[in-house]
Amino acid sequence: MPTPPGAAPAFPDAAERSTRDTTLRNNLRRATHTIRAKRAAAVAELADWGELRAAGAAIKDHTLRHLDHYLEQVEAAVTAAGGQVHWAVDAAEANAIVTRLVRETGEREVVKVKSMATQEIGLNEALAAAGITAYETDLAELIVQLGHDLPSHILVPAIHRNRAEIRDIFRTQMGRWGRPAPAGLTDEPAELAEAARLHLREKFLSAKVAVSGANFIVAETGTLVVVESEGNGRMCLTLPETLISVVGIEKVIPSWRDLEVFLQLLPRSSTAERMNPYTSMWTGTTDGDGPAAFHLVLLDNGRTDALADQVGRQALRCIRCSACLNVCPVYERAGGHAYGSAYPGPIGAILTPQLRGTVSALDASLPYASSLCGACYEVCPVAIDIPEVLVRLRERVVEGGPVTVRGTRAVIRPARGHAAERAAMRAARWAFEHPRALRAGQRLASRTRALHPRHLPGPGRAWTRGRDLPEVPAESFRDWWQRTRGERGTA
Amino acid sequence: MRVALFVTCVNDTLYPRTGQAVVTLLERLGVEVDFPAAQSCCGQPQYNTGYRHESEPLLRHYAEVFAGYDHIVTPSGSCVAMVRDNYPRLGARARAEGRGSALAEAAANVVPRTYELTEFLVDVLGVTDVGAYYPHTVTYHPTCHGLRMLGLGDRPLALLRQVRGLKLVELAGADECCGFGGTFAVKNAAVSTAMGADKARAIEATGADVVCTVDNSCQTHIGGTLSRRGSAVRPVHLAEILASTEGRVL
Numbered sequence: 001m002p003t004p005p006g007a008a009p010a011f012p013d014a015a016e017r018s019t020r021d022t023t024l025r026n027n028l029r030r031a032t033h034t035i036r037a038k039r040a041a042a043v044a045e046l047a048d049w050g051e052l053r054a055a056g057a058a059i060k061d062h063t064l065r066h067l068d069h070y071l072e073q074v075e076a077a078v079t080a081a082g083g084q085v086h087w088a089v090d091a092a093e094a095n096a097i098v099t100r101l102v103r104e105t106g107e108r109e110v111v112k113v114k115s116m117a118t119q120e121i122g123l124n125e126a127l128a129a130a131g132i133t134a135y136e137t138d139l140a141e142l143i144v145q146l147g148h149d150l151p152s153h154i155l156v157p158a159i160h161r162n163r164a165e166i167r168d169i170f171r172t173q174m175g176r177w178g179r180p181a182p183a184g185l186t187d188e189p190a191e192l193a194e195a196a197r198l199h200l201r202e203k204f205l206s207a208k209v210a211v212s213g214a215n216f217i218v219a220e221t222g223t224l225v226v227v228e229s230e231g232n233g234r235m236c237l238t239l240p241e242t243l244i245s246v247v248g249i250e251k252v253i254p255s256w257r258d259l260e261v262f263l264q265l266l267p268r269s270s271t272a273e274r275m276n277p278y279t280s281m282w283t284g285t286t287d288g289d290g291p292a293a294f295h296l297v298l299l300d301n302g303r304t305d306a307l308a309d310q311v312g313r314q315a316l317r318c319i320r321c322s323a324c325l326n327v328c329p330v331y332e333r334a335g336g337h338a339y340g341s342a343y344p345g346p347i348g349a350i351l352t353p354q355l356r357g358t359v360s361a362l363d364a365s366l367p368y369a370s371s372l373c374g375a376c377y378e379v380c381p382v383a384i385d386i387p388e389v390l391v392r393l394r395e396r397v398v399e400g401g402p403v404t405v406r407g408t409r410a411v412i413r414p415a416r417g418h419a420a421e422r423a424a425m426r427a428a429r430w431a432f433e434h435p436r437a438l439r440a441g442q443r444l445a446s447r448t449r450a451l452h453p454r455h456l457p458g459p460g461r462a463w464t465r466g467r468d469l470p471e472v473p474a475e476s477f478r479d480w481w482q483r484t485r486g487e488r489g490t491a
Numbered sequence: 492m493r494v495a496l497f498v499t500c501v502n503d504t505l506y507p508r509t510g511q512a513v514v515t516l517l518e519r520l521g522v523e524v525d526f527p528a529a530q531s532c533c534g535q536p537q538y539n540t541g542y543r544h545e546s547e548p549l550l551r552h553y554a555e556v557f558a559g560y561d562h563i564v565t566p567s568g569s570c571v572a573m574v575r576d577n578y579p580r581l582g583a584r585a586r587a588e589g590r591g592s593a594l595a596e597a598a599a600n601v602v603p604r605t606y607e608l609t610e611f612l613v614d615v616l617g618v619t620d621v622g623a624y625y626p627h628t629v630t631y632h633p634t635c636h637g638l639r640m641l642g643l644g645d646r647p648l649a650l651l652r653q654v655r656g657l658k659l660v661e662l663a664g665a666d667e668c669c670g671f672g673g674t675f676a677v678k679n680a681a682v683s684t685a686m687g688a689d690k691a692r693a694i695e696a697t698g699a700d701v702v703c704t705v706d707n708s709c710q711t712h713i714g715g716t717l718s719r720r721g722s723a724v725r726p727v728h729l730a731e732i733l734a735s736t737e738g739r740v741l
């Protein structure tokens with residue numbers, strides 16, 4: 001993933017700004033709470049959800065352990081089916097490959113199926129720099145693109161917008177990209193959807209090249225799978241002459257039998273549907289049917305580095321269902337943009353610092369963008385222990401240590417700016433190991449309690465800005481115990 | 492039965508009443524409680540902030556202090572979660588790094604003996620009616636660690652339902668985090684405060700005069716938020732409610 005410019009604010013600063021945006025908070029609260037309740041109901045329908053979840057995690061873990069094997073199988077199967085496989089180590093390489101492939105067709109426009117991988121590498125911007133225009137065809141993605149905005153949710157990229165905002169975007173922007181919005185467009189969902197349909201139809205019928213991602217790659221046959229709700233993706237996948245799919249290497253699963261597990265886990269977790277309306281699958285090329293040329297770009301971009309970390313690698317199980325975003329109390333207040341990457345919310349907080357490293361202020365702050373409440377772990381359909389990985393990454397930030405960067409073992413140094421905290425943690429540990437010192441400190445706090453300020457300086461100020469401190473009692477528990485029971489304890 | 496009280500650093504320093512309530516309650520139930528004075532902190536603040544190497548000595552210390560007790564009881568769900576979930580991880584990592592298995596053995600030694608208060612009451616002592624009396628309208632916030640990491644489930648509510656004089660009212664969005672999260676409350680103060688405000692509003696909407704938790708750390712956050720809002724609702728630890736009787740409402 002391209003590291004965002006050093007100017008990208010750290011998470012707490014970006015989040016502070018979003019907490020003051022009441023429209024954003026209302027939009028997010030309404031949307032996430034609705035889908036959260038629906039998801040819980042959809043999941044509760046399946047008596048074997050726990051087993052499915054364990055199976056999903058196990059299949060992914062198995063595949064990740066033998067990823068080299070399955071990727072070679074994918075390459076062989078795709079090639080045998082008439083497709084071409086390209087390997088991309090990083091974002092720049094992937095963008096260069098796609099740009100070259102589009103150029104070779106002689107086209108200047110491509111239609112796009114919603115794809116996280118291409119967002120991750122900034123493909124639209126790279127294509128634009130090469131004079132190629134990419135049209136997003138997913139409704140929410142279209143809203144984001146027309147609004148010169150960034151996606152803020154994995155599944156519903158425009159979740160931060162309400163209907164009135166969307167109508168305004170359509171009215172003012174659609175004409176600049178193609179067919180304008182119908183006159184008198186209101187903010188009725190049906191009217192908005194129809195406006196998008198008419199606008200997009202023109203693109204589908206004229207485009208010769210499409211770019212997609214994929215939810216899964218079935219290794220045994222080299223089949224790619226896209227799961228969607230609107231059907232726009234299917235239009236992109238079938239109408240153009242050339243199809244280029246950019247897919248992260250972790251999306252592989254061994255066999256069709258494994259797909260059965262994920263086609264149950266994914267729709268219920270993401271859209272709270274029993275079955276998603278459109279499941280498209282394509283294998284290489286077929287004469288007279290669908291695209292005549294098919295390219296698969298397999299994207300690493302930090303994934304093998306993440307694989308090297310025994311705790312962190314579980315993030316690569318993610319099937320991008322977005323359930324963790326919808327239950328996350330931090331995402332709900334901070335909004336997706338604060339995470340500064342294609343992957344917002346809890347999964348973004350653990351995936352981005354692994355793919356991009358923890359060098360920038362933003363990336364180093366992401367592992368702290370959680371209260372460790374555990375709601376994300378509870379809903380994750382592939383049982384990623386997100387809190388555990390967050391703590392692991394915090395350790396990397398404050399203590400440094402061995403990591404893998406571009407396939408090579410390296411030792412990173414602790415991030416700057418944690419020196420005072422590190423000293424405090426060390427001092428606390430020392431006091432905790434020396435009960436006498438601990439007790440002296442408690443007594444001092446008790447004796448000086450009349451002097452304690454209501455508003456603290458330093459890091460404590462962040463606490464007292466919005467909350468009151470409890471009063472230090474006159475006597476600690478251990479002093480009470482000693483006064484009333486003597487030294488009966490084993491100290 | 493040798494039972495040790497692990498009072499936790501927050502209880503010890505800021506909420507001695509909670510520890511006193513546990514002693515009162517357990518003694519009333521016929522349990523002889525000991526307080527090993529050398530005890531300190533479980534290491535959760537260090538561990539959760541990323542200072543694994545600062546938390547390891549505290550695991551060793553905890554195992555030494557509480558060796559020889561049948562049960563270790565603590566009125567803090569998050570500290571039990573630290574012991575139960577993270578001590579084994581610390582041990583396994585130390586072993587994987589070739590630093591021997593002493594830490595893993597220490598963890599294996601204390602994990603099965605460490606109980607959160609309501610687990611101890613319901614699972615070990617087998618009681619839900621502890622003979623308490625508490626004439627207040629109470630709502631219960633189930634704290635994230637108690638709810639998800641320990642799976643306390645219905646235990647605290649089962650205990651509260653048996654308290655005479657107590658009217659239990661339901662809290663909307665009870666399973667949502669109050670926004671404390673240890674150092675999160677300081678590092679991401681704006682989000683933490685926003686979460687706390689939503690929690691406080693939900694608590695006020697119940698009409699309760701007391702909000703009950705099983706963790707003093709969440710209590711600090713909820714209490715600090717309510718206090719700043721000038722709210723009349725008081726945060727109280729479950730132990731203090733269960734220790735109360737007709738003669739002495741804590």
Ligand code: SF4
Nearest residue numbers: 318319321322324380
């Ligand atoms: S981490 Fe789990 S819950 Fe979150 S998007 Fe990925 S699969 Fe879904």
